[in-house]
Amino acid sequence: MAALILLLGLGLAGGGAWLVLLGGSWFYLLAGLALLACGVLLWRGQDAALVIFALLLVGTLGWAIWEVGMDWWALAPRGGLLAVLGLLLLMPWITRPLGTTPLRGAGAALSLALLAALVTAPLAMLRDPHDITGALPGPRIAIASDAVSDAVPDGEWHAYGRTGFGQRFSPLDQITPANVARLEVAWQYRTGDVRGQPGEPEETTFQVTPLKIGNRLYLCTPHQAVIALDATTGAEIWRYRPDILGGLALQHLTCRGLGWLPAVDAAAAPPTPLNQDRVARARAAVPGLPIATEGATTVECGARLFMPTADGRVIALDTETGAVCSNFGDGTGQINLWANMPNVRPGGYYSTSPPVVANGVLVIGGTVLDNVSTTEQSGVIRGYDARSGALLWNWDSGAPETTAPIAPEAFYTANSPNAWSILSVDAALGLVYVPLGNEPPDQFGGNRSENVERFSSAVVALDLADGGLRWVFQTVHHDLWDYDVPSQPTLIDLTINGQTVPALVQPSKQGDLYVLDRRTGEAILPIREVPVPQGAVEGDFTAPTQPVSALSFNPPTLEGRSMWGATLLDQLACRIQLRRLRYEGRYTPPSLEGSIIHPGNFGVFNWGGIAVDPERQIAFTTPASLAFVSRLIPRADSTSLYVQGDSPPEGALPPLNENFGAPYAVEMYPFLSPIGLPCQQPPWGSVAGADLTTGQIVWRHRNGTVRDLSPIPLPFRMGVPSLGGPLLTRGGVAFLSGTVDDYVRGYDVTTGAQLWESRLPAGGQATPMTYTGADGRQYLLVVAGGHGSLGTRAGDHVIAYALPGG
Numbered sequence: 001m002a003a004l005i006l007l008l009g010l011g012l013a014g015g016g017a018w019l020v021l022l023g024g025s026w027f028y029l030l031a032g033l034a035l036l037a038c039g040v041l042l043w044r045g046q047d048a049a050l051v052i053f054a055l056l057l058v059g060t061l062g063w064a065i066w067e068v069g070m071d072w073w074a075l076a077p078r079g080g081l082l083a084v085l086g087l088l089l090l091m092p093w094i095t096r097p098l099g100t101t102p103l104r105g106a107g108a109a110l111s112l113a114l115l116a117a118l119v120t121a122p123l124a125m126l127r128d129p130h131d132i133t134g135a136l137p138g139p140r141i142a143i144a145s146d147a148v149s150d151a152v153p154d155g156e157w158h159a160y161g162r163t164g165f166g167q168r169f170s171p172l173d174q175i176t177p178a179n180v181a182r183l184e185v186a187w188q189y190r191t192g193d194v195r196g197q198p199g200e201p202e203e204t205t206f207q208v209t210p211l212k213i214g215n216r217l218y219l220c221t222p223h224q225a226v227i228a229l230d231a232t233t234g235a236e237i238w239r240y241r242p243d244i245l246g247g248l249a250l251q252h253l254t255c256r257g258l259g260w261l262p263a264v265d266a267a268a269a270p271p272t273p274l275n276q277d278r279v280a281r282a283r284a285a286v287p288g289l290p291i292a293t294e295g296a297t298t299v300e301c302g303a304r305l306f307m308p309t310a311d312g313r314v315i316a317l318d319t320e321t322g323a324v325c326s327n328f329g330d331g332t333g334q335i336n337l338w339a340n341m342p343n344v345r346p347g348g349y350y351s352t353s354p355p356v357v358a359n360g361v362l363v364i365g366g367t368v369l370d371n372v373s374t375t376e377q378s379g380v381i382r383g384y385d386a387r388s389g390a391l392l393w394n395w396d397s398g399a400p401e402t403t404a405p406i407a408p409e410a411f412y413t414a415n416s417p418n419a420w421s422i423l424s425v426d427a428a429l430g431l432v433y434v435p436l437g438n439e440p441p442d443q444f445g446g447n448r449s450e451n452v453e454r455f456s457s458a459v460v461a462l463d464l465a466d467g468g469l470r471w472v473f474q475t476v477h478h479d480l481w482d483y484d485v486p487s488q489p490t491l492i493d494l495t496i497n498g499q500t501v502p503a504l505v506q507p508s509k510q511g512d513l514y515v516l517d518r519r520t521g522e523a524i525l526p527i528r529e530v531p532v533p534q535g536a537v538e539g540d541f542t543a544p545t546q547p548v549s550a551l552s553f554n555p556p557t558l559e560g561r562s563m564w565g566a567t568l569l570d571q572l573a574c575r576i577q578l579r580r581l582r583y584e585g586r587y588t589p590p591s592l593e594g595s596i597i598h599p600g601n602f603g604v605f606n607w608g609g610i611a612v613d614p615e616r617q618i619a620f621t622t623p624a625s626l627a628f629v630s631r632l633i634p635r636a637d638s639t640s641l642y643v644q645g646d647s648p649p650e651g652a653l654p655p656l657n658e659n660f661g662a663p664y665a666v667e668m669y670p671f672l673s674p675i676g677l678p679c680q681q682p683p684w685g686s687v688a689g690a691d692l693t694t695g696q697i698v699w700r701h702r703n704g705t706v707r708d709l710s711p712i713p714l715p716f717r718m719g720v721p722s723l724g725g726p727l728l729t730r731g732g733v734a735f736l737s738g739t740v741d742d743y744v745r746g747y748d749v750t751t752g753a754q755l756w757e758s759r760l761p762a763g764g765q766a767t768p769m770t771y772t773g774a775d776g777r778q779y780l781l782v783v784a785g786g787h788g789s790l791g792t793r794a795g796d797h798v799i800a801y802a803l804p805g806g
């Protein structure tokens with residue numbers, strides 16, 4: 001026992017001395033010295049060892065409460081190991097040789113110290129200091145169902161966010177706080193598409209939110225199958241498997257959803273014909289790119305689905321049969337997104353998100369490879385005739401004022417900001433809203449053009465008819481942190497000073513919710529320009545200020561006291577890292593020595609976005625908080641592997657973060673302790689309710705357990721991140737399946753209280769949806785397929801829940 005205490009003391013004293021030299025806390029050095037004294041005395045058989053340990057335990061308790069207050073999950077690692085050692089020191093084989101007992105002398109002193117710790121523990125568990133309690137307002141305005149749903153029937157779900165508004169709100173109200181606990185599995189379906197296939201990237205994920213049209217569900221799978229199911233029974237109706245080009249340079253492999261066009265009135269104007277020169281050039285750009293109609297069942301389509309594919313196409317399918325539309329794409333059944341695209345590299349560009357379809361126009365963006373090179377494809381946004389597939393317009397951020405269809409022989413601006421996330425549309429205003437990312441590389445901006453500086457990490461409003469730019473709002477100036485605009489803009493009408501204002505709510509990775517007038521892009525809730533840390537690497541610069549919204553989930557600035565770990569030792573290691581790395585708060589620039597980026601590029605919000613209730617004018621949100629480290633590595637040439645090292649990716653998969661052509665490669669990793677735990681104290685994820693008319697965060701609760709994150713399945717509710725959006729219903733219940741602990745949960749929208757949960761067979765990193773079946777019951781639909789990068793369990797499950805009966 002003495003040897004163990006001496007070893008622990010050496011570790012704390014040595015690391016503590018290092019921390020003191022770095023300007024950090026003296027506690028660890030003093031605690032290490034106390035343990036060394038205790039160990040020596042114990043080795044000599046002197047009962048004073050127990051007195052020293054008792055004083056250390058009491059001192060640690062006082063220091064811990066001074067640092068973090070009565071926060072159980074912050075207190076536990078500070079005192080847990082010492083409390084266990086203290087209990088061991090009271091065992092008879094220790095106390096007898098020392099001539100003491102737990103009830104007298106030195107042993108009694110240690111017993112009292114342990115009693116103080118044991119009394120403190122349950123007291124700290126009684127209240128969560130991070131918790132915010134309150135009640136969101138009830139309905140403020142009555143909205144007819146057709147107004148809420150943009151002419152979508154109450155029991156259906158016609159777009160990724162149910163409508164083009166991206167609200168993720170359903171007017172269904174069968175499921176309520178009073179009965180949600182009675183939800184049970186109504187049916188399950190297995191797609192047969194599970195990650196782990198040859199040639200796929202690590203980030204292969206089942207992220208789809210199905211559509212519900214009539215009594216059918218339509219969904220896509222990671223490996224590009226499209227499936228129609230009976231919405232009431234889950235029975236498969238048809239399945240379409242496209243031929244996909246092999247050898248793709250994929251960073252992601254997913255399909256978040258499908259677009260849909262209802263049948264068009266026969267009296268409508270004829271569709272726009274395709275430019276044959278453009279078709280021929282696009283076909284020649286990628287030899288061997290499959291043509292959807294070749295070898296497939298085809299039909300002339302009325303209503304149709306649109307499926308983006310990993311090899312850079314959009315395929316049109318008949319909703320009734322799954323057959324390829326022969327009256328689309330000049331008989332090819334597809335749009336070839338490689339038309340006019342520079343730097344052709346199949347797999348390097350495609351749309352992971354569904355297109356938006358409104359007023360007869362299909363609008364689509366696409367993802368480009370992050371941090372591979374400076375010669376990637378264009379982030380152009382294109383509008384097509386949804387009936388013919390003909391190009392109507394193109395908005396290229398490199399030439400933002402020219403939107404007429406590009407000449408067949410010309411190319412869009414290479415390596416420009418792209419829209420990999422989900423677009424929104426207001427058909428009545430005739431505007432489509434586009435969340436934009438950054439120009440690669442993300443962490444170095446010394447060579448960016450004037451237009452890139454204007455449009456990177458911004459949301460833009462484009463004219464649906466001609467692609468003209470109507471307004472732009474930039475969420476990050478000169479983005480060096482991979483703070484793409486990650487989420488679908490959410491459209492909602494708000495009552496402000498007695499007036500109805502058409503609003504857009506834009507979640508961001510840095511945690512701000514920007515509430516804008518969607519007609520003009522002007523702020524509804526105040527936005528301040530706040531000074532931020534300065535000092536970029538050679539050849540770059542930093543913006544002097546960044547926009548901060550009045551409604552913000554920006555996590556607290558990291559301090560020594562907010563470092564965490566399972567024990568004092570790994571907490572000490574995190575404190576040393578915090579001091580050694582560059583960190584000056586949010587927007588600390590990347591550096592050669594390594595910078596802590598908090599929040600990291602996982603984001604406070606990501607592609608799942610938020611859900612809003614248009615009647616209550618509130619938001620249900622899922623903020624996360626994880627810090628990352630970003631270290632720039634000077635490049636001597638444009639070919640050497642600086643990050644991948646001796647483990648280059650297999651086959652055609654791209655070497656991420658090498659930044660070929662840029663002056664720096666970038667190494668990025670989570671800010672973790674030596675044993676792989678987050679260096680920042682929990683909670684790392686929560687659910688929160690906000691009033692969109694005032695910007696007030698009304699309630700906030702830690703959410704999710706570490707059951708599936710720890711070697712032993714411990715159901716500790718520490719608050720874990722989620723990936724995938726929430727769902728709101730008029731019944732007053734919200735649902736979320738994206739937490740990394742493989743549960744779907746239901747919450748009281750008013751207070752945020754958790755009302756129900758169900759264990760999932762795989763990670764549920766997708767956004768759930770709800771609908772009415774042919775039997776009149778309201779169903780909750782959850783997709784559980786896991787997420788490759790997060791490491792959640794893989795699966796292929798589609799699960800429908802409903803109340804008993806019917």
